[in-house]
Amino acid sequence: METLAVVLLACCVTGWFVLAGTDIGSGMLLPWLGRGDAERRLVLASFAPFFLGNEVWLVATAGVLVGCFPALEGELLSGQAPVLVALLAGWIVRDAGLWSRGRGPGPRWRAACDAAVTVGSWAVALSWGLLLAALLTGRPYEPAAGPVAVVAAPAVAALFAAHGLGFASLRLTGAPYQRARRLVGRAGRPWHPLALTAVLLGGLPLWAGTALPLAERAASAGTLALLVLALAVVTPLLVAVQAWVWYAFRGRVTGPSYL
Amino acid sequence: MWGGGPPAHADGVHQDVLDLARLQFGLTAAGHFLFVALTLGLGTIVAVLQTRATLTRRPEDDRQVRFWGQLYVINYAVGIVTGLVMEFQFGMAWSGLTHEAGNILGASLAVETLVAFFVESTFLGLWIFGWHRLGRWAHLATIWVVVLTAYLSAYWILVSNGFLNHPVGYGSEDGTLVLTDPAAVLTNPAALLPLVHILAGALLTAGFLMAGISAYHLFRRTAEADFFRRGLRTGVYVAAPALLAAAVSGGLQFAALASFQPMKSAVFGGRAAEVARVQAELTSRFGPGDYIPSEGWTQGGGLVMLISFGLMMYLCFAGVILAAFRKVVLRFRLWHLVLMASVPLPYLAMTGGWVFREAGRQPWVVYGLLRTEDAVSDLSPGTMRLSLTVFATLFLLLAVLNGWLMARHARRGPDDPGLGRDERAAGDSPPVPATPLSRY
Structure with a gap:
């Protein structure tokens, strides 16, 4: 059961990086890919139908973490609290920009929302760089600092941007x-x-x-048996629904969307 | 651990972090819930409107779906982003809670995210972006999936909250709580009664908002009299039965309180002798300590709820009668003004009720098992202050943004909202030269 819980967690976090990485990366490059209002709206339309379904993978990651590894979740999240504040703030600013862009008045408003999307996307990517640096240096319960952080954050952000670029070209x-x-x-x-x-x-x-003692810190057996079973049953369905969304909106974008 | 003894750390630094963490949770949860309440209620109404539009295929029914649906989406988006903070906050600021009670609380939160919210979000995307792409019936199905999974989401959150208020189905093993009776946790009366109460409150909120916005247009005598005559009637006739259901489910909870949380009941009633008796009883069970919640918050929250309820009752009673007369709906401008002014009432009632429920159970975070002061994370006051400042500022901005965008859309009326616009025909799409292959 512990193994299955670890697999579920791995699924969710990989799902977020691969899928949401596309819209985070595209958002980071928004000012360079699109010059002017209409072009930027086209760039947003390229990931518009997906970003809502993409970001839930990170919510699901937090869910599996708190459900299957509750005590570890508390230590990890409270240890990384300052970085998570930045991550969440970036996420909120970015989503607020995406949702509000088409609803407010005038080109200035839309330019401000585009800026929010770009800044927010960078904040999310850089925060993840810091989180990964802390885990990879074997100190998961305190924010990464020093040269490792200075190197890792931009490197991870660059990878997100490259991923977004590859997505944009398709x-x-x-x-x-x-x-x-x-x-x-x-x-x-x-x-x-x-x-x-x-x-x-x-x-x-x-x-x-691999830096986290996941197997040793799993929830009690009674909880895990029920929870992992339930999650393992629904996960294939979730994947199928998302695959359908990607299929439904598979073509290249030629015009704007709701955003 | 729980069950007696003075708090583990009683120094000033800890007290600072505790107060800030409580303030942050209170502000963010109350803020998040304002959006959630409207989302749950308005979503249901939009799904019903779309069902009718799908059946009749009349353009005027379609306009109803798009106008109210646009308000729903604006509000929903803010609900989602505020919810992100809630999801992570448990681990960040309340690691003691996941440490002690994670085996039960964590599981219901996990199921909520994967089984409910995940599906809800994915289908919301399909609904918003699938207009003119999916078939009529498939598109209708997506909004119903969103609404039903939103209800499911509310259920799982209330299973978590119900456990905090009235823990059942647990045992103790090596100093942490373990799940012994899942069925008891899932059918906890402290989860099921509030579920009915909250769903009724959500419909009430949506009903008052619909009636208020419609009243604005009728008051201003805009060109859309017919459209908003329907909106006003729908709002009033949704709000009235919802108020009744909220009152009944609320009354039943009050009745259960005497056995679940006698202290809250005693403090709210201002019965000093009863408060002293329960204090003595809890002291003998859990050791010395202050088991009396803040009188101001408990009574204040309860009173705000009851007063708003009273006002809404008069409005609903009058509304049900007035809305039956076509001319009254179109011309009674004083009533229009009253309806516009009463849009905040359900919000006041719900926030008050929530403060009553949560402040009134202090000093416990898990009633009788874990004190709030023992659940807070070991954060530095600086980190906690940063976190509170960032989230409080963002939530305030989001609330202002949401209010402004909704008011803007409401004022503009149902002429071609962004939601459901057929962008394939839109004139503002740029000409696209050099189209590459459409397949990868």
Whole structure:
């Protein structure tokens, strides 16, 4: 049961990095991919139908953590509280920008929302760099500091940006597409860059997770038996529903969406 | 640990962190719930409206779905982002809670995120972005999935909260709580009664908002008289039965309180002799300590709830009669003003009721098992202050943003809201040169 709980946690966190990494990365590059209001709206439309379904993977990660490893969750989250404040603040600012962009008045309002999306996306990516640095240096219960943090945060952020770029080159059309394509380059098949960053980005949290004493700190057997069973039953359904969403909106975007 | 003895750490630094952490939880939970309440209620109404529009295929029914649906989505988005803070806050600021009671509390939170919220969010995306892409019936199905999983979400959150207020189905093993009777936890009366109460309160909130916004347009005599005549009637006729259900489920909870949490009951009633008796009884059970919650918050919360309820009762009673007359709905401008002014009442009632429920059970975070002061994380006051400042500021901005965007949309009326606009035909899409292959 402990093993299955660890697998569920790994699934959720990898799911978030690979899927949400696309919209975090695209959001980080928003000012460069789209010049002007209409182009930026197109960039947002490239991930609009997915970002809501993407971000729930991180909520699910927190859920599995608190359900299957409750005591560890408390120590980990309270230890990393300052970094998590930054992560959550970035997340909130970014989502508020995305949701509000099309609802307010005028080009200035939309430019401000675009800025919120970009700043928020960078904050999320950099915060994850700090979290991963703390885990990888074997000190999961205190925020990373010193040279490791200075190196890791921008490196992880760059990886997110590269992932977003690969995604953009597959989803966009028109001038934003040309910009993404120039940066990605033309080596290999069009989907190769995204696949490469997906493997790197998905593997990173798994590697970092080995620093946590997950198996020893799992919830009590009675809880775990019920909870892991329930989660293991619904997870394939969740994956199927999300796969359907990706299939339904698979084409390149040529026009704006609700956002 | 729980069950007696003075608090483990009683120094000033700890007290600071405790107070700040409580303030943060109170502000963020109350803030989050304002959005959730409307989301739950308005979502239900939108799903019903869309069911009708799908059946009749009339454009005017479709307009109702898009106008009220747009308000729903604006509000929903803020509900989601405020909920993120709630999800992480337990571990960040209240690690003692997950440490001691995580085997039960953590499980219900985990099921909520995966079984309910995950599905809800995914389908909300499908509903918003799937307009004109999915078939009519598939699109209708997505909103119903969103609404039903939102109810499921509310249930699992109340299972968690019910356990905090009235722990059942647990045992103790090596100093932590373990789950012994899942069925008892899932059918906890302290979870089921509030579920009915909250769903009724949510419909009440949505009903008052619909009636208030409709009244604004009728008062201003905008061109959409027919549209908002329907909106006003829907709002009033949803609010009245919802108020009744909220009152009944609330009354039943009051009745249960005498046995679940006699101290809250005694403090609210201001019965000094009873307070002293329960204090003595709890002291003999749990050791010396102050078991009396803040009188101001407990009585204040309860009173705000009851006064708002009283006002809403008069409004609903009058509304049910007035709304039956077409001319009254269109022309009775004083009533329109009253309806606009009463939009905040359900919010006041719910916040008051929640303060009564949660402040009144102090000093416990898990009633009779874990004190609030023993559950707070070992954070530095600086970290806690930073966290409180950041989240309080963001929540305030979000509340202002939400209010402004909703008011803006409400004022503009049902002419072509962004939600459900057919963007394929939109003139503002840029011409797209150099389209690459559409397949990867």
